[in-house]
Amino acid sequence: MKILIDENIPYAEAFFADIGTVVRFSGRSLQASDLVDADVLLVRSITKVNASLLSQANSLKFVGTATIGEDHIDKAELSNRGIAFSSAPGCNANSVAEFVINALFVLAEKYQIDVSNKKVAIIGLGNIGQNLHHKLTVLGIETLLCDPFKSSTLEKTYVDFEYAIANADIITFHTPLTSTGTHPTHHLLNANNLTLLKDNVCLINASRGEVIDNTALLEHITQRSLSGKPNIKLVLDVWEGEPNPLQALIPHCDLTSAHIAGYSLEGKATGTEMLYKNVCQLLNVAATAQLKDFLPEAAISSITLNKDKTVNNEVSKTFTIAPNNPLKTLIHTVYDVRRDDSLFRNLLNEHSFDWLRKNYPIRREWSSISVNCQQPELAEQLSSLGFHIK
Helix, strand or coil: CEEEEECCCCCHHHHHCCCCEEEEECCCCCCHHHHCCCCEEEECCCCCECCCHHHHCCCCCEEEECCCCCCCECHHHHHHCCCEEECCCCCCHHHHHHHHHHHHHHHHHHHCCCHHHCEEEEECCCHHHHHHHHHHHHCCCEEEEECCCCCCCCCCCECCHHHHHHHCCEEEECCCCCCCCCCCCCCCECCCCHHHCCCCCEEEECCCHHHECHHHHHHHHHHHHHCCCCCCEEEECCCCCCCCCCHHHHHHCCEECCCCCCCCHHHHHHHHHHHHHHHHHHHCCCCCCCHHHCCCCCCCCEEECCCCCEECCEECCCCCCCCCCHHHHHHHHHCCCHHHHHHHHHHCCCCCHHHHHHCCCCCCCHHHCEEECCCHHHHHHHHHHCCEEC
């Protein structure tokens, strides 16, 4: 079999070598002619799979995307052609949730604020939003949940979008990108509702760039500055018009990155494993390869916390998102989002947006580190956040 796989999908050869011949490709450069005689196509979000790309696909049986989002896939066209499809829902949910909390710790330190006293609005309660909600709940942080497709469920209380953005101190977006239907998300935050935002609000977008009207956001920030209002604290991992972000918006951001919130090694590799299992099921062959056989040991794989933790000279029995607290040190030992901000600002002019993604340094999740913690309450909390406790 001929298996076409995006160059940024890890461990493809390890998973698929026994099934067929793996051919790598650059996500934005894939042409219709490349699909001649291909049996399987595995992409990431930058490849538009549509009628034009599929026009010469004479043998294609399966298309998979190693991402949660599916807005780059014409599923109706695949169905018309009898081509099976699968995404990788939940594969990078933990990665993105950890990215957001990582960013909150940076903002807490930069502005000397305790995020634990703030309201966090989570826009979109899919796999990522639910994961983030769980982690924030473990940290004791109040959340406003906004998702019209889940508002009828009884176990949580949901609020509408305008209420969420008007009342939240921190707003983090985790919606798919849609342009049709009853609740489209294209330009969900726009010139008409940006005025609802509180002063000193923090905006985080780690979903799709077009969920926020970037031009309107820049204009709103400019008007705030002219009127003497406090600046928005802005964390943008995704950008409208990728791979060409609005350059004028970058200096107004506290943290920037090249659509890599879900790019932990575990997140990307889990997506590969999920697609591998789906292909095996389609072909009716045994799925013998397992991710645990391929993941390397983390560079820092073990850490010990001293028995007594002090924050502002007081013993702390719980971790919160505040400046100078021990959880911040632990999290940033695994990964510090400021690394990616620096790479984005310093290398974007020299290299392309896609180059930054292709050459993204290895990043591990909290589960890659074993924590020796002698305080039972803290150990339980760390375990609930995803750390491995000795």
